[in-house]
Amino acid sequence: MAAETPGPSALPATPENLELISFGIGGQDLCIDIRMVREIRGWTATTHMPQTPEYVLGVINLRGTVMPVIDLRCRLGLGVTEVSSRHVIVVVQHADRLAGLLVDAVQETFVVPVALVQPVPPMDSPSDNLFVDGLISLEGRMLSRLVVSALMPEELQLAA
Numbered sequence: 250m251a252a253e254t255p256g257p258s259a260l261p262a263t264p265e266n267l268e269l270i271s272f273g274i275g276g277q278d279l280c281i282d283i284r285m286v287r288e289i290r291g292w293t294a295t296t297h298m299p300q301t302p303e304y305v306l307g308v309i310n311l312r313g314t315v316m317p318v319i320d321l322r323c324r325l326g327l328g329v330t331e332v333s334s335r336h337v338i339v340v341v342q343h344a345d346r347l348a349g350l351l352v353d354a355v356q357e358t359f360v361v362p363v364a365l366v367q368p369v370p371p372m373d374s375p376s377d378n379l380f381v382d383g384l385i386s387l388e389g390r391m392l393s394r395l396v397v398s399a400l401m402p403e404e405l406q407l408a409a
Contacts, residue, residue, distance in 0.1 A: 322353075348401050369383065
């Protein structure tokens, strides 16, 4: 009798494994390293800031810290989100910068072996691999692993 391979949730978080959180945007399955996530919160109306890119919805006050909220669908070139109360803001931190990523829904947290992450194939685009640094085929679906630092543009780095 062959030994069963443990499912993604059964793996421990170790240097050989990645702990990720997945979420959906317009039918796309995306994930990021769970260590980048500070909190997950329901939709909060933003205050629009003039002269910001289309993908920046505005700012919110997170317990005394003003933080930009990024329409992740728009940032990834998948259209503009029609925001509703069902949307979720995933608060991420890279270095000393915070930002909220607007997503349709958070799906799950899971652990996968690092070896399961496949490189992104070349797409003949100047922005190859700008936002996605790996692909994970898991349980019949393909997840794109996002680069959180790339989602926060220079303009927001200076403002934050």
